[in-house]
Amino acid sequence: MQLVLEKRAERSNTIALVSPLIAIGLTIVTMTILFAILGKNPLLALHAYFIAPLTDSYSLQEIAVKATPLVMIAIGLSLCYLANAWNIGAEGQFLIGAVAGSWIAVKTQGTDAGAWVLPAMFVLAAAAGALYALIPAICKVKFGASEILTSLMLVYVADLFLDYLVRGPWRDPQGFNFPTTAEFDPVATVPLLIEGGRLHLGSIIALLVVAAAAILLGRTIKGFEIRVVGAAPRAARFGGFNANQLIILTFAVSGALAGLAGIIEVAGPVGHLQPGISPGYGFTAIIVAFLGRLNPLGILIAGLFLALTFIGGEQAQIAMKIPLDVTKVFQGILLFYVLACDSLILYRFKLVFPNRQVASGTH
Amino acid sequence: MQAHQRMLDPTPNGLHSGESPLLQTLGLTKRYGDFLANDSIDIDIWPKEIHALLGENGAGKSTLVKSIYGLIQPSAGEIRWQGGRIMLSGPSEARSRGIGMVFQHFSLFDNLTVAENVALGLDGKESFKDMSARLEQVSKTYGLPLDPKREVWQLSVGERQRIEIVRALMQDPKFLILDEPTAVLTPQEADQLFIVLERLKAEGRAILYISHKLEEVKRLCDTATILRGGKKVDTCNPRLETAASLARMMVGGEIKEVKAAAGRKTTVPRLVVNDLSLAPAEAHGVRLEHISFELKGGEILGIAGVAGNGQDELFAALSGERLSKDPGTVVIEGIAAGHLSITQRRKLGAAFVPEERLGHGTAPRMKLSENALLTGHAASGMVNHGFIDTAATLKTVDRATETFDVRKAKRDPEAASLSGGNLQKFIVGREILRNPAVLVVSQPTWGVDAGAAAVIRQALLDLATAGAAVLVTSQDLDELAEIADRIAVMFHGHLSAPLATVDASREKLGLLMGGSSLEPKEAAHAVGA
Numbered sequence: 082m083q084l085v086l087e088k089r090a091e092r093s094n095t096i097a098l099v100s101p102l103i104a105i106g107l108t109i110v111t112m113t114i115l116f117a118i119l120g121k122n123p124l125l126a127l128h129a130y131f132i133a134p135l136t137d138s139y140s141l142q143e144i145a146v147k148a149t150p151l152v153m154i155a156i157g158l159s160l161c162y163l164a165n166a167w168n169i170g171a172e173g174q175f176l177i178g179a180v181a182g183s184w185i186a187v188k189t190q191g192t193d194a195g196a197w198v199l200p201a202m203f204v205l206a207a208a209a210g211a212l213y214a215l216i217p218a219i220c221k222v223k224f225g226a227s228e229i230l231t232s233l234m235l236v237y238v239a240d241l242f243l244d245y246l247v248r249g250p251w252r253d254p255q256g257f258n259f260p261t262t263a264e265f266d267p268v269a270t271v272p273l274l275i276e277g278g279r280l281h282l283g284s285i286i287a288l289l290v291v292a293a294a295a296i297l298l299g300r301t302i303k304g305f306e307i308r309v310v311g312a313a314p315r316a317a318r319f320g321g322f323n324a325n326q327l328i329i330l331t332f333a334v335s336g337a338l339a340g341l342a343g344i345i346e347v348a349g350p351v352g353h354l355q356p357g358i359s360p361g362y363g364f365t366a367i368i369v370a371f372l373g374r375l376n377p378l379g380i381l382i383a384g385l386f387l388a389l390t391f392i393g394g395e396q397a398q399i400a401m402k403i404p405l406d407v408t409k410v411f412q413g414i415l416l417f418y419v420l421a422c423d424s425l426i427l428y429r430f431k432l433v434f435p436n437r438q439v440a441s442g443t444h
Numbered sequence: 445m446q447a448h449q450r451m452l453d454p455t456p457n458g459l460h461s462g463e464s465p466l467l468q469t470l471g472l473t474k475r476y477g478d479f480l481a482n483d484s485i486d487i488d489i490w491p492k493e494i495h496a497l498l499g500e501n502g503a504g505k506s507t508l509v510k511s512i513y514g515l516i517q518p519s520a521g522e523i524r525w526q527g528g529r530i531m532l533s534g535p536s537e538a539r540s541r542g543i544g545m546v547f548q549h550f551s552l553f554d555n556l557t558v559a560e561n562v563a564l565g566l567d568g569k570e571s572f573k574d575m576s577a578r579l580e581q582v583s584k585t586y587g588l589p590l591d592p593k594r595e596v597w598q599l600s601v602g603e604r605q606r607i608e609i610v611r612a613l614m615q616d617p618k619f620l621i622l623d624e625p626t627a628v629l630t631p632q633e634a635d636q637l638f639i640v641l642e643r644l645k646a647e648g649r650a651i652l653y654i655s656h657k658l659e660e661v662k663r664l665c666d667t668a669t670i671l672r673g674g675k676k677v678d679t680c681n682p683r684l685e686t687a688a689s690l691a692r693m694m695v696g697g698e699i700k701e702v703k704a705a706a707g708r709k710t711t712v713p714r715l716v717v718n719d720l721s722l723a724p725a726e727a728h729g730v731r732l733e734h735i736s737f738e739l740k741g742g743e744i745l746g747i748a749g750v751a752g753n754g755q756d757e758l759f760a761a762l763s764g765e766r767l768s769k770d771p772g773t774v775v776i777e778g779i780a781a782g783h784l785s786i787t788q789r790r791k792l793g794a795a796f797v798p799e800e801r802l803g804h805g806t807a808p809r810m811k812l813s814e815n816a817l818l819t820g821h822a823a824s825g826m827v828n829h830g831f832i833d834t835a836a837t838l839k840t841v842d843r844a845t846e847t848f849d850v851r852k853a854k855r856d857p858e859a860a861s862l863s864g865g866n867l868q869k870f871i872v873g874r875e876i877l878r879n880p881a882v883l884v885v886s887q888p889t890w891g892v893d894a895g896a897a898a899v900i901r902q903a904l905l906d907l908a909t910a911g912a913a914v915l916v917t918s919q920d921l922d923e924l925a926e927i928a929d930r931i932a933v934m935f936h937g938h939l940s941a942p943l944a945t946v947d948a949s950r951e952k953l954g955l956l957m958g959g960s961s962l963e964p965k966e967a968a969h970a971v972g973a
Binding site: 087092300301302303305308309312313315316317318319320321431 | 476477763765785786787790796798800803804805806807808809810814817818819821822827830831832858
């Protein structure tokens with residue numbers, strides 16, 4: 082008896098919906114074993130990760146706050162990935178957006194500038210993120226350089242650039258030598274949705290981005306172009322679509338969304354520019370994009386789920402002394418299972434019996 | 445049924461009583477999921493026999509020979525070799541037992557020499573020098589001339605096939621399987637191949653000859669086994685059958701005759717190509733050399749030629765997948781279009797059907813409605829201010845389904861789930877429904893069942909009757925003879941002057957396909973110009 086993968090005639094829509102759930106299930110089983118090996122009670126640990134954060138308003142708001150950048154970045158990445166353009170550097174585009182937007186905040190600090198400041202920060206952050214993403218895109222189109230490598234390497238450039246700014250020119254003179262800018266003025270801060278709460282305007286923007294992406298991909302010719310270039314490049318060329326233009330476009334949009342997410346994070350929950358503004362949002366968003374099946378609505382759900390793991394991870398650290406790195410292990414295992422389960426959409430498992438048995442059965 | 449009675453006696457002429465066949469399959473079955481690719485097939489192959497395996501695409505011919513060659517494991521049934529049951533672990537075991545195979549698609553490395561390619565395909569441990577010497581000897585013995593030191597990319601398709609045949613023969617097989625060997629040959633090259641095959645037969649070897657060219661089978665083969673829908677229909681002596689009776693067994697019914705409308709009138713030139721030259725896009729591609737022709741409305745021009753002589757490059761240049769610097773090289777509906785994109789050419793009224801159905805003509809994993817949009821977005825009212833009109837795309841699917849009898853499981857399935865014939869009907873239908881002024885179509889019925897092929901050829905004729913200019917590239921000379929008004933031949937990137945179909949004998953076309961010119965005077969003139 083032998084287990085083989087067999088190609089399906091048509092992709093299974095049921096499995097396409099169920100596969101992320103199978104992946105989550107397998108991840109939880111694996112994590113249970115891992116917790117047991119770490120000597121923690123798996124049931125308590127899973128409770129801390131997945132149930133506890135859902136029980137109070139503060140944690141629920143915090144999940145939405147964490148999901149906001151994840152969803153915005155993942156939407157942009159999904160456009161790239163659908164078009165077969167592999168932007169791995171959203172983390173860098175996020176940081177550059179944060180830096181560019183912060184420039185306005187730093188320069189207008191204490192000048193009593195008007196309400197134009199925050200919109201201007203958003204626009205500049207998006208533009209900077211887009212331009213930063215265009216570097217690997219143009220290298221890919223003009224020179225054939227692997228966008229995977231170049232976009233990834235630019236993450237470290239952005240990281241160190243931010244580090245230099247907050248330790249050097251932009252450091253808060255009253256900041257006791259901490260590497261951080263001064264706290265942004267109220268006009269340079271993202272407004273809260275609930276007085277005294279955590280939820281801010283950025284979450285609304287993320288929802289608008291999800292809606293826009295759903296319309297783009299489902300209803301417009303440009304969305305069709307993105308999907309067909311990725312799914313069948315030669316057919317796309319036959320259809321009159323230009324893959325190189327699309328690499329440029331999807332990278333730019335993805336960079337703009339990551340940059341916007343960056344400034345929203347800095348001008349929102351953080352309130353000033355400092356190193357470590359991102360716990361790896363740009364990388365976790367890759368998992369969100371795939372867990373959400375590169376589908377806008379799926380990404381929204383997946384973004385909330387991964388935000389839950391961030392919050393849950395913090396709670397598990399506080400309550401059970403489980404290291405925060407376990408959250409990253411969890412996310413990595415999840416991506417692994419998501420990609421593995423995806424093969425079930427086009428293939429199915431089949432038990433095959435050796436020749437002899439069947440032959441004797443039919444004769 | 446008569447066929448069934450005859451099936452009981454697998455050796456119609458009773459010559460082999462008393463001995464056991466060289467190779468025998470008993471109830472050989474191969475299942476892919478719920479699909480039975482081979483359903484309990486019995487076949488006997490005797491030494492000194494050229495045995496034809498006939499059937500339409502999808503009848504199960506390839507699956508059967510893959511089982512015999514050890515490439516796949518049968519789900520049930522058995523294979524007997526010289527009377528004893530064998531279970532092949534893979535092709536190398538098949539080869540070591542004396543079973544050789546020449547595939548339709550060659551597995552050769554373009555940048556390696558003939559000898560290096562042969563060495564890579566052999567399991568033996570002899571030195572390269574010995575092997576080269578033996579290669580030369582085998583190729584001489586069988587009249588298959590090959591220069592061991594030449595690199596494969598310099599060779600013609602016929603020569604490449606020789607490498608594959610010589611490679612198989614160097615293992616001294618008792619049984620040789622050939623998969624559609626004449627599909628890539630000129631009529632003259634095919635005749636040469638038949639001489640080699642007759643000789644192999646005289647040496648006592650057996651040959652399993654896969655084909656769907658019936659005249660060829662009648663001429664060459666001693667026995668024919670016909671498959672249809674995965675089942676064996678009959679085993680017969682093809683010389684006692686007519687091409688029509690063999691075709692009936694293959695198809696399981698009568699084939700519709702294609703009818704050309706009487707009094708088709710040619711009108712103004714709708715597609716004109718002027719001195720089109722284009723460097724190849726890929727290494728070892730073919731350079732298009734000074735191609736010129738004029739195609740009028742109401743006319744079908746056929747382009748014949750062995751594959752790989754620039755047909756793909758010509759299609760790319762005509763469709764606009766590759767652009768020409770000089771706009772005047774391609775003129776569509778009186779407008780210089782050499783520099784225009786495929787979308788702009790479609791807007792001028794041109795439509796295109798490429799050779800590859802999946803991955804080029806359609807996105808395999810997308811729905812038919814989305815594949816309608818793929819070529820219809822430019823000029824068919826399917827897009828409104830950037831938004832897709834889903835109803836319009838679905839309407840195209842429905843109309844193509846009705847007009848061209850596209851059979852599918854549901855209203856709007858993925859392209860890849862359709863059979864080759866039905867997908868091709870959809871693709872041709874999708875383009876014809878746009879009422880094109882010019883249709884450029886490449887291998888319209890390649891790998892398509894006879895019923896679908898008849899529908900497609902009729903559609904092309906009807907389109908021309910309605911006034912469109914139709915350019916058909918095909919390797920099937922019978923197809924061109926059936927529908928084209930004139931036939932030109934591509935060779936090494938050159939296009940011959942078109943011949944009226946009535947004057948284009950197989951011999952003339954074969955000479956042109958092999959690179960000879962028909963009249964020395966004409967050639968001298970061409971050089972002078």
